[in-house]
Amino acid sequence: MPIITKTPEPPYYAVIFTSIRTEGDYGYDETAARMVELAKQQSGFLGIESAREDLGITVSYWTDIESIKNWKTNTEHLEAQNTGRKRWYSAFKVRISKVERDYGM
């Protein structure tokens, strides 16, 4: 069952990662799974949601901007970012945003 992240009352942060993959795996699936596991261990991590068709969208949620900065500079994550730029993605965009309001059912 897919799960929508249970986030706290706003404000909190969302990192919107939109990407277009190159062809071929080159270790992508394994690293992507590892990065999710590693992110879950980080301070301030709230959850992650992901879907890919032609375009991939991954949104991770964080309590504060400092936690996002720490995750961005995590050594193993830096290595993955580097391979991402060189091999896995033909284009990507990272957007760091502050969630001001939310609702749902």
Add this chain to the structure above:
Amino acid sequence: MPIITKTPEPPYYAVIFTSIRTEGDYGYDETAARMVELAKQQSGFLGIESAREDLGITVSYWTDIESIKNWKTNTEHLEAQNTGRKRWYSAFKVRISKVERDYGM
């Protein structure tokens, strides 16, 4: 070809819509396509990115919060939201967020 939205320099707004679909179409595909067309006509609309696997994620981008409020109360959109709650989604979450920083390649 999938396209990553060309957004202006931050700040701008992102509406992150995460959803889980019920089974059956019930006019969903047609309305979803119509809503994208209608959104594109709205003042302040910057673009939209979408992907669905088990979970659906649609992120629309807007210049300001007023434009988001106007879109939310658009008559045809209100009707779609209503059907969404009743028929198309078993769960969803809408998060309104202010993009503070972005980068990519």
